[in-house]
Amino acid sequence: MPDGEVLLDVSGLSVRFPTSDGVVNAVDDLSFQVRRGETFGIVGESGSGKSVTNLALLGLLNRRAANIEGTALFKGRDLLTMPPGELRRIRGKEIAMIFQDPFACLHPMYRVGDQLVEAIRAHERVPRRQAAERAIEVLAAVGIPKPRERFRDYPHQYSGGMRQRAMIAMALLLNPDVLIADEPTTALDVTVQAQILELIDRVKKEFDIAVVLITHDLGVVAEVAQTVMVMYAGRAMEQGPRQQVFGKPLHPYTWGLLESIPHVDQKVSRLVPIEGAPPSLIFVPPGCPFHPRCPHRFGPCDQKRPEFRDRGGGHAEACHLSADEKRTLWAERQERFTRAAV
Amino acid sequence: MAAYIVRRLVWVIVVLLAVTMITFAIFYLxxxxxxxxxxxxxxxxxxxxEExxxxxxxxxxxxxxxxxxLSDLTTGDKYGWPGLGFSFDTRIPVREELLERAPRTLSLAFGAAIVWLTLGVTIGIVSALRRGTLxxxxxxGFALFGVSAPVFWLGLMALWLFAETGGGPDWLHFLPGTGYVPFSESPSEWFTHLIMPWVVLALLYAAFYARMTRGNLLETMGEDYIRTARAKGLTERRxxxxxxxxxxxxxxxxxxxxxxxxxxxxxxxTETVFNxxxxxxxxxxxxxxxxxPAVVAVVVVSAFAVAIMNLLVDIVYAWLDPRVRYQ
Structure with a gap:
């Protein structure tokens, strides 16, 4: 368990979008803490509420369209209730964010350098030239070759990996405490992915910050996160230290996820998908939202919502099965899985 | 960039040649x-x-x-340069008539353009930012009205309401009636005579521009780079x-x-309604x-305007969007 200072303390976060078709429950009663020096991984399928969670924290959701409840304390101040002007001063300066598609995230009509300088000058009164010098330094720090020349380039002159590096540079300009990375590697080539993940890990250590890493890729989380939260239908299914969640997963949904990733070292001829599809967020199944797809569902699953509880050592999950049942079931599944593989 | 502009200007000449030739051909064929x-x-x-x-x-x-x-056009004729001959109809040199009429149309077009651009873009922005509000x-609603109202009807209504000679309430008659006063004669008269035609002509365009600005801005505001701009803590205005x-x-x-x-x-x-x-x-x-000769003169002017504006648009476009520049 990381022991850095708690930077982000989210509790009871719910995000609902009233639409003409009904209320979309994008995030439902989510709680987690992020500490300095750790990478907090949020994993889930598309539409599980990962991105919405973080957009909500930074006030990047349209407040008129979204119904946000709960608290999100950042160094003791609640992000969800503070006035927009105050939140704006935190955005980019204390909490920075990078996004999935670096092709679309930089403004195509402004020079990369100007976009960096603008980010500095949105928060600090410094002369342009000085801001530019700092931007060039940070571009160099994130591994952009010839940063002084590249500073004057437009985004379309950058490669995908370089754009994501530039985005990371933009995020680091003002020494933030938290870096939220929303699918930072999804749009990149596999080789570039590894470089970007390494870079994020390096800056986390160098700048001593907390990283919230949102991804649908369990492999990415397994590589860099210290704490993992598995989301499904806007809720946390399982959360805990990486070794716990990957080594002794407790929730049938996590089991399904782990079984569905390919391993190079195991000769699996066929991957095991999770049967069915994620539910509509307007009509979330009652009880446990995963129960229609869960092979182990029983009596209370479609009636009672399982409590999200700590099962020891910071490893929490929400499932009605008892600890013993889970142990046996997971052992069985693992055996079946490996046997199928051979 | 300079070479590019020169190359484009050569094309303008080619286009003009083609256009005049086609006009001639149509006329004779x-x-x-x-x-x-x-x-x-x-x-x-x-x-x-025969004579x-x-x-x-x-x-x-x-x-x-x-x-x-062509040789008259490029070297001039007895009425001066450019040589456009004299009208079969009025027997006045075409060049003279062109110089008399062109400033009127240019005043009308550019004045109206300023009105519709300011009006349309402003309305579009406000509309996009306050989407869904009253x-x-x-x-x-205004845009729909502007698009649907015929110019001649708008023009006549405007004259009825605001012109000295109009039939509407007297207290509204603060503008002169139809006609045109050259700028060189009286700038203020020129202006007051043109207000109504400008606005009437501009309404139609303003409506289009308002809808287009609104649509474009709404679409742009959903782009990822706008989210980036917000995420780095810029003010909403910026x-x-x-x-x-x-x-x-x-x-x-x-x-x-x-x-x-x-x-x-x-x-x-518009020219007809406001004389x-x-x-x-x-x-x-x-x-x-x-x-x-008159038809060809108007065609040459129009074609020239289209070609030159096209060139200007491309230059401005390259300046606005760097991705075009490097292609």
């Missing part, structure tokens, strides 16, 4: 009647007709006439006016160039009267 007959008056003798044809050069083949036209609905507007205005530049260019060819209805004897009214009359 289509069975429209003999201009000499019109010119020679009632029941002319064959000798008079008229000879004087106008109508007895020569069309390519010889075209060549004659203000937005009112603005879009997000909208710097990042949002820049990207949503580029298509408007293209449209604006074309609209202006087309108007230079004459806004016939501004501009290029549009002239073109219509010349066409009906088979007045080839």
């Amino acid at each position: 289509l069975p429209t009647g003999d201009p000499a007959v019109r010119f020679a008056g009632k029941s002319p003798t064959p000798q008079v007709l 008229v044809r000879r004087q106008f050069g109508l007895d020569k083949p069309w390519y010889a006439q075209y060549w004659h036209f 203000l937005d609905r009112a603005a879009m 997000v909208v006016f710097k990042h949002g507007l820049r990207a949503s205005l580029t298509p408007i530049v293209t449209m604006f160039g074309m609209d202006i260019a087309l108007l230079v060819g004459g806004a016939v209805i 501004i004897q501009g290029l549009g009214a002239w073109a219509v009359r010349a066409t009906f009267n088979q007045d080839l």
